[in-house]
Amino acid sequence: xxxxxxxxxxxxxxxxxxxxxxxxxxxxxxxxxxxxxxxxxxxxxxxxxxxxxxxxxxxxxxxxxxxxxxxxxxxxxxxxxxxxxxxxxxxxxxxxxxxxxxxxxxxxxxxxxxxxxxxxxxxxxxxxxxxxxxxxxxxxxxxxxxxxxxxxxxxxxxxxxxxxxxxxxxxxxxxxxxxxxxxxxxxxxxxxxxxxxxxxxxxxxxxxxxxxxxx
Amino acid sequence: xxxxxxxxxxxxxxxxxxxxxxxxxxxxxxxxxxxxxxxxxxxxxxxxxxxxxxxxxxxxxxxxxxxxxxxxxxxxxxxxxxxxxxxxxxxxxxxxxxxxxxxxxxxxxxxxxxxxxxxxxxxxxxxxxxxxxxxxxxxxxxxxxxxxxxxxxxxxxxxxxxxxxxxxxxxxxxxxxxxxxxxxxxxxxxxxxxxxxxxxxxxxxxxxxxxxxxxxxxxxxxxxxxxxxxxxxxxxxxxxxxxxxxxxxxxxxxxxxxxxxxxxxxxxxxxxxxxxxxxxxxxxxxxxxxxxxxxxxxxxxxxxxxxxxxxxxxxxxxxxxxxxxxxxxxxxxxxxxxxxxxxxxxxxxxxxxxxxxxxxxxxxxxxxxxxxxxxxxxxxxxxxxxxxxxxxxxxxxxxxxxxxxxxxxxxxxxxxxxxxxxxxxxxxxxxxxxxxxxxxxxxxxxxxxxxxxxxxxxxxxxxxxxxxxxxxxxxxxxxxxxxxxxxxxxxxxxxxxxxxxxxxxxxxxxxxxxxxxxxxxxxxxxxxxxxxxxxxxxxxxxxxxxxxxxxxxxxxxxxxxxxxxxxxxxxxxxxxxxxxxxxxxxxxxxxxxxxxxxxxxxxxxxxxxxxxxxxxxxxxxxxxxxxxxxxxxxxxx
Numbered sequence: 001x002x003x004x005x006x007x008x009x010x011x012x013x014x015x016x017x018x019x020x021x022x023x024x025x026x027x028x029x030x031x032x033x034x035x036x037x038x039x040x041x042x043x044x045x046x047x048x049x050x051x052x053x054x055x056x057x058x059x060x061x062x063x064x065x066x067x068x069x070x071x072x073x074x075x076x077x078x079x080x081x082x083x084x085x086x087x088x089x090x091x092x093x094x095x096x097x098x099x100x101x102x103x104x105x106x107x108x109x110x111x112x113x114x115x116x117x118x119x120x121x122x123x124x125x126x127x128x129x130x131x132x133x134x135x136x137x138x139x140x141x142x143x144x145x146x147x148x149x150x151x152x153x154x155x156x157x158x159x160x161x162x163x164x165x166x167x168x169x170x171x172x173x174x175x176x177x178x179x180x181x182x183x184x185x186x187x188x189x190x191x192x193x194x195x196x197x198x199x200x201x202x203x204x205x206x207x208x209x210x211x212x213x214x215x
Numbered sequence: 216x217x218x219x220x221x222x223x224x225x226x227x228x229x230x231x232x233x234x235x236x237x238x239x240x241x242x243x244x245x246x247x248x249x250x251x252x253x254x255x256x257x258x259x260x261x262x263x264x265x266x267x268x269x270x271x272x273x274x275x276x277x278x279x280x281x282x283x284x285x286x287x288x289x290x291x292x293x294x295x296x297x298x299x300x301x302x303x304x305x306x307x308x309x310x311x312x313x314x315x316x317x318x319x320x321x322x323x324x325x326x327x328x329x330x331x332x333x334x335x336x337x338x339x340x341x342x343x344x345x346x347x348x349x350x351x352x353x354x355x356x357x358x359x360x361x362x363x364x365x366x367x368x369x370x371x372x373x374x375x376x377x378x379x380x381x382x383x384x385x386x387x388x389x390x391x392x393x394x395x396x397x398x399x400x401x402x403x404x405x406x407x408x409x410x411x412x413x414x415x416x417x418x419x420x421x422x423x424x425x426x427x428x429x430x431x432x433x434x435x436x437x438x439x440x441x442x443x444x445x446x447x448x449x450x451x452x453x454x455x456x457x458x459x460x461x462x463x464x465x466x467x468x469x470x471x472x473x474x475x476x477x478x479x480x481x482x483x484x485x486x487x488x489x490x491x492x493x494x495x496x497x498x499x500x501x502x503x504x505x506x507x508x509x510x511x512x513x514x515x516x517x518x519x520x521x522x523x524x525x526x527x528x529x530x531x532x533x534x535x536x537x538x539x540x541x542x543x544x545x546x547x548x549x550x551x552x553x554x555x556x557x558x559x560x561x562x563x564x565x566x567x568x569x570x571x572x573x574x575x576x577x578x579x580x581x582x583x584x585x586x587x588x589x590x591x592x593x594x595x596x597x598x599x600x601x602x603x604x605x606x607x608x609x610x611x612x613x614x615x616x617x618x619x620x621x622x623x624x625x626x627x628x629x630x631x632x633x634x635x636x637x638x639x640x641x642x643x644x645x646x647x648x649x650x651x652x653x654x655x656x657x658x659x660x661x662x663x664x665x666x667x668x669x670x671x672x673x674x675x676x677x678x679x680x681x682x683x684x685x686x687x688x689x690x691x692x693x694x695x696x697x698x699x700x701x702x703x704x705x706x707x708x709x710x711x712x713x714x715x716x717x718x719x720x721x722x723x724x725x726x727x728x729x730x731x732x733x734x735x736x737x738x739x740x741x742x743x744x745x746x747x748x749x750x751x752x753x754x755x756x757x758x759x760x761x762x763x764x765x766x767x768x769x770x771x772x773x774x775x776x777x778x779x780x781x782x783x784x785x786x787x788x789x790x791x792x793x794x795x796x797x798x799x800x801x802x803x804x805x806x807x808x809x810x811x812x813x814x815x816x817x818x819x820x821x822x823x824x825x826x827x828x829x830x831x832x833x834x835x836x837x838x839x840x841x842x843x844x845x846x847x848x849x850x851x852x
Contacts, residue, residue: 035568081565133376147357147412154357155419161426165434166672 019099020078020089026099027089028109029130034084037126045084049120050077054088056119057109061090061100064108068093106132219726228322229312232736235511238313248313249432250508256436258518260505263443263646264496265526268348268615271643274494275534276610277486279470282477287531289478289487294527297757298491300749301714303519303742305497308721309506310515311733315657316500319507323725325824329816330720331658333713334500336809338654340705341499343682344698345651346424347689348612349644350416352637353423354396355616357416359633366391367624385787388621393779396616400692401780403700404795407692414690421683424645428652428679429672432508435649442642442649447529449639450536453632457539460626462549466542469605470534481764488761493706494526498713501650504657514738516746537614544622545604552599556580559594612695615640652678696776704802708769709809711762716813718755727751774802 020027030053034042043049054075061070070093080086090100109116109132117127124134230238251257278286312319317331358365369382369390377383382390393399400407427438457463477483496502506515550573557571560579571579584591607618615636623632656674659665665674688697721730727750735741777789784790 031562033568082567083561083565084568085562085565146361147354150357150360151415151419154353155422158419158422158426162422162429165426165429169430169670169672 020076022079022087026102027087029087031085031128033126037122056116060108060112220724239511259439259443261522263439264650266529267647270530271533272614274530275537278534281483282474284471284473285475289484293488293491296753298495299523300754301497305502306506306515309503310509313507315504317658317661326817326820329813330716332812333809335658337709338499338651342651343686344701346420350420352640354416356637362630364629388617392616397695398692399779403693403696409690421679425679442646445642446639449635454536460543462543462546463539466538470538498710500654504653540622547625548604549601556596705805708806712810715758
């Protein structure tokens, strides 16, 4: 029994190895740029990381094709390079010698892209699936453009300023006018005061008749 | 050489020295004529008028393209021989005759009123397009209050797989400027309708200007405390920030590396002369007006020298700051370029990630070129040249709205730097606009076109409203091209002609002897030999030379303008296109009418005098006892 399973596993992996070649029609090239993304905190790429990759891809396939139980062994990897790039193909759990079609793999990866990225602390740019473009996040468009808000604030201040200055100038003019009126009133009062002080007769020839006679 | 043209009746038209002393005493007791609150306000207003956008985005480019540090030599020489004498002349004549530009020239000789009218027209035309640039600055300022900045991203195309093609082929900042701000068309005759967001920005710019200028120097004099000093503060902040960025010293080195051979090139001297002339905002009439609000014994000689020095130093300081930031941007672009090439090599040959860096890129490339030349030839590797990045589009609106905005998005905390930068540009432009408005409103009042009883607020309002409505030309899709047209023709030749006429009028029609005596009366000593020589010969000669060369260059070149055309081969570089034939009428209106108004008004006044033989009573007073002996209402017995 044990020998049979062992034989089947070897067979499947051997078959898988034959199925996975660079430029395979149903395969994808993956490229990781860990140093670019993480700098000092970069982890080394080793067999354990590769295992995680295969597991996350199996997870993606399970999510996409309901019913079929994909295992880590269904994800076959080959042509690893020091760049950290490799090719992978996905074999069907029902028939290990058959590859899952490219379109399905692409859909699966697209759906779970975020999860795969976060497993590796990478992003769409640094964990590249060559041939699967990421759906770009649309730039945030708020309902009122922010510039209109700032414009409204500035215009409000400017109009308040204009009205304030215009009102001030009108008030100032009124004050000037009433100020001049006050000066004339005080002058008119000077003359009657001279009369009240004494018992004199008001002599018209000495009155200051400038205001009456206008040149 | 004491050439003086006959000028009868001059003494009747201008206040005598005794009149000036009397007016000086009356003004200290308070009168209707506006005056400066203090000397600092006057100096800040003049500095603000002179220091404008040109100091930030024209001078650094000229400096770098005409031999770097060596450009300082022609610039300083022409500053001393051309700028300072003209500035002193305008200050002195304004302070002496105590009127705005139309009033001054009318007082010297009624036939010269045309110079004032020309100044008015030029101030109006230049103000129209200058405030449009302010509107663009305000648009960018309004858009700086968000993170990420809108010019750091391209919008996505319809099926969200990539970015819009126009943006992908050029850059995010180019796209934001040409498409989302200007929405530019491909030719000047394709008007394309008004862009509502630009109209709103124009309204904002003109109303903000109105609120600052509403009562002339009473209000603008308060505003200049902020608008004239803030730019220096922001420049210093940018300098400190810039010097801490990688690549800034390369930029400064690029700016100041002297190339002494450029001094042999006459274009260098012409550009230096033109820059000095335009930088001082001469011939607009605003400086004469500002100077007329001074007290009679203000030392205008000292002011002229001081303001010239400040203007020159500001140009150099601004150039340093701008180029430190440009150096940073160039270094970033260079690193990105190298980084792209490195990535391509890594991906093609599957080398481990850190095996190729910027420093060993060249060696690796040569090695690979020898071992696998065919593969290398097939790769789209770009040539990364620091010099190319440093000399990209670094003057005019291109500097502010494309190059600098790109540098800003590469800095951390971009919105802060964007807000600071555009506030600085706005203040620089606003303080220049104060002088422009002064150069329009005061002559309008003096000419008597509208009833004199109308308050200044109304004159200012009408000017702003009229300029706003006419300035809607620039809010069209082709507005950018119209602005370039106005800039080349309305703001160049007429100013040179007016400046030349001003000099000739003061020296030869007003009389240099009388002028010397006036200055001696005002500041206490006669102007020395330097002023005599420059006023009589050197400055007019320099201006004639610049004017002649300018006209010759304009006439010999077939005029073209640069368009942003997606279909053009050279995209994203701007393509040169020639003007349609009806543009020549517009050019004639812009450049010709202000220049022709000088002889035109002279002729009109001449005909008026000869045929109507009316004498102007408005300036003469009736000599009577009651006028000379003040009859007081307060005679106390």
